[in-house]
Amino acid sequence: MKIAVAGASGRMGRMLVEAIQNADDAVLVGALGVPDAPELGSDAAAFLGKPANVLIEADLAKGLAQAAYLIDFTRPEGTLKHLEYCAAHGIKMIIGTTGFDEAGKAAIAAAAKKTAIVFAPNMSVGVNVTMKLLELAAKSFSHGYDIEIIEAHHRHKVDAPSGTALMMGEVIAAAQGRKLDDVAVYAREGVTGERDPSSIGFAAIRGGDIVGDHTVLFAGIGERIEITHKSSSRVTYVHGSLRAARFLSDKSTGLYDMQDVLGLR
Numbered sequence: 298m299k300i301a302v303a304g305a306s307g308r309m310g311r312m313l314v315e316a317i318q319n320a321d322d323a324v325l326v327g328a329l330g331v332p333d334a335p336e337l338g339s340d341a342a343a344f345l346g347k348p349a350n351v352l353i354e355a356d357l358a359k360g361l362a363q364a365a366y367l368i369d370f371t372r373p374e375g376t377l378k379h380l381e382y383c384a385a386h387g388i389k390m391i392i393g394t395t396g397f398d399e400a401g402k403a404a405i406a407a408a409a410k411k412t413a414i415v416f417a418p419n420m421s422v423g424v425n426v427t428m429k430l431l432e433l434a435a436k437s438f439s440h441g442y443d444i445e446i447i448e449a450h451h452r453h454k455v456d457a458p459s460g461t462a463l464m465m466g467e468v469i470a471a472a473q474g475r476k477l478d479d480v481a482v483y484a485r486e487g488v489t490g491e492r493d494p495s496s497i498g499f500a501a502i503r504g505g506d507i508v509g510d511h512t513v514l515f516a517g518i519g520e521r522i523e524i525t526h527k528s529s530s531r532v533t534y535v536h537g538s539l540r541a542a543r544f545l546s547d548k549s550t551g552l553y554d555m556q557d558v559l560g561l562r
């Protein structure tokens with residue numbers, strides 16, 4: 298697989314570069330960075346002490362010249378720019394970026410008519426299996442249980458709630474025949490009044506180097522159930538991304554997520 302990495306000097310980008318360098322079935326053929334970034338023009342694998350002979354480029358035509366796949370963990374505005382180029386040139390995309398608005402998600406769906414895309418807020422096997430547990434729990438606890446989603450991430454994360462927490466909310470709401478937009482409560486402050494029993498609440502914690510923790514609390518009278526996933530390393534997202542690229546190898550168009558990749562649908 299001829300893969301380019303966007304955000305090549307970011308937390309996920311670097312780990313992806315390293316994993317591709319170590320994979321038998323993948324080769325790094327491109328690396329993207331933002332204009333004016335100090336890393337531009339340097340070797341994407343320089344931090345490993347073993348060059349990949351691939352320079353970090355801001356020009357998409359240069360950075361993606363040989364790419365069949367782009368793995369993108371950047372920011373919504375960056376991903377959407379890359380998306381336009383990839384759709385026009387038939388480059389398959391694995392999108393891990395979070396924080397898209399509805400228009401951004403619609404643009405990804407439209408681009409998937411021209412190229413094949415895996416778009417998922419969490420590439421780890423564990424989180425995606427947890428989604429199935431949540432579906433089951435949500436059906437069983439649809440009455441009499443208050444639902445709260447608590448997530449914790451490192452101090453550098455810029456979006457809240459996390460994409461994973463939002464997906465958990467969507468999965469739970471759908472399992473209960475509801476729409477997350479109608480029931481989500483994203484913040485509480487001051488005299489809030491009693492909890493609306495139909496709501497799904499969110500709380501976001503930011504601090505230190507927390508990789509990514511998610512807990513869903515089903516709080517009833519006399520008992521509470523907590524379903525928790527904790528990431529201790531980004532390596533699970535990296536492995537999931539490469540698995541997603543392999544999944545796309547025989548697809549030319551279409552929008553998929555990690556439930557499709559892992560056969561969990």
Ligand SMILES: NC(=O)C1=CN([C@@H]2O[C@H](COP(=O)(O)OP(=O)(O)OC[C@H]3O[C@@H](n4cnc5c(N)ncnc54)[C@H](OP(=O)(O)O)[C@@H]3O)[C@@H](O)[C@H]2O)C=CC1
Pocket residue numbers: 303304305306307308309310330331334370371372374375376392393394395396417418419420421460534
């Ligand atoms: N789906 C999943 O499994 C996971 C998703 N994520 C998501 O991936 C994204 C990146 O996370 P992380 O690696 O921690 O973040 P980092 O900030 O470490 O890396 C982001 C990279 O993208 C670059 N970038 C920033 N803005 C733009 C832009 N407008 N256009 C192009 N490139 C840009 C940054 O360059 P510079 O530093 O020069 O600004 C940096 O290299 C986040 O949205 C996060 O939520 C993270 C982990 C797992």
Ligand SMILES: O=C(O)C1=N[C@H](C(=O)O)C[C@H](O)C1
Pocket residue numbers: 395418419450454458459460461462508509510
């Ligand atoms: O920004 C991160 O770090 C992460 N972002 C993703 C999200 O928003 O859900 C996935 C993971 O939790 C790490």
